[in-house]
Amino acid sequence: MSQRVILPLSMPSITPKKIAENQYEIEADSNLGMKVPVRIYANDALLQKMLTDRTIMQAKNVASIPGIVSHGVVLPDGHEGYGFPVGGVAAMDAKEGMISPGGVGYDINCGVRLLRSNLTEDMVRSKLKELVTDLFSSIPSGVGSKGSVKLNHSQLDEVLTRGVNWAIDNGYGSSHDAEVCEENGQIDNADPNKISDKARKRGLPQLGSLGSGNHFLEVQKVSEIHDEEAAEKMGITKGTITVLLHCGSRGFGHQVCSDYLRVAEQAMEKYNIHLNDRELACVPNTSEEGESYRTAMFAALNYAWSNRQMLTHWTRKSFERVFNQSESDLDMNLVYDVAHNIAKVEKHKVNGEERKLVVHRKGATRAFPANKEEVPLKYRHLGQPVLVPGSMGTASWILLGQPNSMNLSFGSTAHGAGRTMSRSKARRNYTEDDVKKSLNDKGIFIKALTRDGVVEETPHAYKDVDAVVNVSHELGIATKVAKLVPIGVIKG
Amino acid sequence: MSYKFLDHATDAFVEVNAKDLKEAFATTADAVINITLDQDKVEEKNQKEFSANGKDLRYLLFSWLEEITFVLITEGFAIRRIEFDIVQNDEYKIQAKAFGEPLDLQKHNFKVEIKAPTFYEMKIEQKNGVFMRFLLDL
Numbered sequence: 001m002s003q004r005v006i007l008p009l010s011m012p013s014i015t016p017k018k019i020a021e022n023q024y025e026i027e028a029d030s031n032l033g034m035k036v037p038v039r040i041y042a043n044d045a046l047l048q049k050m051l052t053d054r055t056i057m058q059a060k061n062v063a064s065i066p067g068i069v070s071h072g073v074v075l076p077d078g079h080e081g082y083g084f085p086v087g088g089v090a091a092m093d094a095k096e097g098m099i100s101p102g103g104v105g106y107d108i109n110c111g112v113r114l115l116r117s118n119l120t121e122d123m124v125r126s127k128l129k130e131l132v133t134d135l136f137s138s139i140p141s142g143v144g145s146k147g148s149v150k151l152n153h154s155q156l157d158e159v160l161t162r163g164v165n166w167a168i169d170n171g172y173g174s175s176h177d178a179e180v181c182e183e184n185g186q187i188d189n190a191d192p193n194k195i196s197d198k199a200r201k202r203g204l205p206q207l208g209s210l211g212s213g214n215h216f217l218e219v220q221k222v223s224e225i226h227d228e229e230a231a232e233k234m235g236i237t238k239g240t241i242t243v244l245l246h247c248g249s250r251g252f253g254h255q256v257c258s259d260y261l262r263v264a265e266q267a268m269e270k271y272n273i274h275l276n277d278r279e280l281a282c283v284p285n286t287s288e289e290g291e292s293y294r295t296a297m298f299a300a301l302n303y304a305w306s307n308r309q310m311l312t313h314w315t316r317k318s319f320e321r322v323f324n325q326s327e328s329d330l331d332m333n334l335v336y337d338v339a340h341n342i343a344k345v346e347k348h349k350v351n352g353e354e355r356k357l358v359v360h361r362k363g364a365t366r367a368f369p370a371n372k373e374e375v376p377l378k379y380r381h382l383g384q385p386v387l388v389p390g391s392m393g394t395a396s397w398i399l400l401g402q403p404n405s406m407n408l409s410f411g412s413t414a415h416g417a418g419r420t421m422s423r424s425k426a427r428r429n430y431t432e433d434d435v436k437k438s439l440n441d442k443g444i445f446i447k448a449l450t451r452d453g454v455v456e457e458t459p460h461a462y463k464d465v466d467a468v469v470n471v472s473h474e475l476g477i478a479t480k481v482a483k484l485v486p487i488g489v490i491k492g
Numbered sequence: 493m494s495y496k497f498l499d500h501a502t503d504a505f506v507e508v509n510a511k512d513l514k515e516a517f518a519t520t521a522d523a524v525i526n527i528t529l530d531q532d533k534v535e536e537k538n539q540k541e542f543s544a545n546g547k548d549l550r551y552l553l554f555s556w557l558e559e560i561t562f563v564l565i566t567e568g569f570a571i572r573r574i575e576f577d578i579v580q581n582d583e584y585k586i587q588a589k590a591f592g593e594p595l596d597l598q599k600h601n602f603k604v605e606i607k608a609p610t611f612y613e614m615k616i617e618q619k620n621g622v623f624m625r626f627l628l629d630l
Contacts (some may be wrong), residue, residue: 083610083611083628086502106629107609109608141570201566202562206566212605213604251565254629258608265611278611279612279613423604424497434609449597450601451601452601453603486579
């Protein structure tokens with residue numbers, strides 16, 4: 001195998017060609033080393049925004065990685081990242097293609113889960129401050145060295161191999177929770193022996209913590225139902241309260257990515273892969289280094305599922321305390337848990353032929369349609385639930401995976417609203433009081449660990465999540481089930 | 493000796509100008525510390541030793557950014573000042589001593605956790621001083 005890939009670092013002008021409603025394409029330019037075209041799924045306004053930063057350039061770079069299949073994907077929430085764009089999918093041939101730590105990102109198995117309840121908005125409003133304050137004090141941020149649970153190394157190994165089931169066996173939930181997680185919350189072939197001491201040190205004190213940045217927990221009400229049948233199956237009723245949780249594998253996953261980025265970067269010479277940007281570093285999927293990264297990344301997937309399960313448990317306990325009812329009285333079932341930074345081998349049809357592909361989803365949510373065996377039994381006849389969180393203070397959506405996702409986006413859709421304003425610009429333009437007042441005017445109560453965190457996550461810094469979701473809906477990759485609006489926010 | 497932030501949608505894209513390599517690494521440390529907390533609010537009460545290493549300057553910078561983040565976030569140690577030396581043998585190595593105190597989220601105005609350094613568009617140029625550019629994932 002000998003490949004030389006030249007990647008541009010400047011930002012040339014780009015004119016994507018419209019090929020259908022909400023679909024644009026950039027042809028494969030072999031002078032740039034592109035192996036496949038890039039497909040962008042967006043409306044005109046979302047596309048224009050992408051053209052103002054490095055999103056498309058980064059997607060073209062990804063289209064140059066050896067073994068990429070069919071087309072690179074930019075979803076409607078796509079924005080610039082580092083190396084790979086965020087809100088993108090890259091599918092590599094499982095035999096001939098690459099696996100790339102950067103194609104998953106640092107926050108391995110960053111994801112979203114949604115809990116339902118039978119509480120109504122009225123019942124929660126009167127105790128909202130008490131609830132949000134209780135949640136804030138019982139859900140650790142995990143910043144600094146103070147951990148919430150004391151783990152030894154063999155317990156950590158169990159977390160890394162058993163994922164959500166470790167948490168459940170240790171009293172943080174029930175088997176019903178595992179049944180509605182992607183991979184049932186436990187992926188096989190995770191290998192704790194592939195984890196560095198540094199990743200262990202970062203992971204030990206942070207299990208069971210929310211983190212900072214864009215991670216949050218939101219108390220929401222169901223404001224609109226768009227698909228009655230699916231909503232009923234998920235236990236979602238208009239006017240009732242839900243809880244949405246967004247977090248990942250904390251410092252553990254960040255370190256796994258950093259460690260294997262260096263492994264991949266140093267192995268590229270051996271495999272004759274030359275990339276101008278080291279952040280795209282990749283190794284053959286079937287190589288020793290590729291296999292090591294996969295089994296380490298899988299351990300981080302399991303860590304994240306355990307982590308979200310523990311936060312779920314503390315959320316339920318907090319509701320129990322504030323409303324003086326048990327979690328079963330409150331019917332606080334897990335609706336679903338999605339991963340949006342992940343790479344897995346899946347079967348997809350390419351030009352009519354079924355192939356095994358390493359599907360890298362970086363800021364992208366799997367959105368499988370009905371009757372796929374990967375969809376939990378409870379939802380298999382319907383399609384996979386998809387959770388798309390908006391920015392703090394705007395709506396979030398429940399969607400349902402549809403057949404067109406298999407035709408257009410390797411079974412994937414958007415993962416959020418997508419940032420449109422830098423953190424520093426948000427700090428220049430808004431104050432903590434501005435943001436809190438505007439949230440308060442909308443009836444949203446917030447408790448946050450940091451002042452800058454509130455300002456940087458102002459809803460003005462994000463694209464319109466409704467526009468993002470509309471593109472997904474109209475393309476038939478994942479369609480609307482219900483809209484959720486926040487009434488309380490906990491921010492790490 | 494200075495650092496500035498380039499515009500980026502989500503992350504910290506930092507450029508550093510300095511007179512020499514040591515000053516560039518010192519400025520880089522200041523940038524990382526100030527992204528995380530207010531450095532001027534930290535008192536020098538304790539010290540903590542750490543080291544970074546790399547086969548070349550880019551790997552050294554990556555390791556340096558990683559180790560400072562580890563001290564700040566995982567060890568929960570707010571840093572006011574770092575004393576260090578860069579040694580070049582087969583590879584580069586930095587032996588460092590950080591002065592500061594246990595992290596106090598309120599007192600030090602904790603801002604955000606840095607997830608990790610990246611190699612994305614990383615640049616280190618040594619002519620008429622030292623120029624560095626790197627992106628931290630927040």
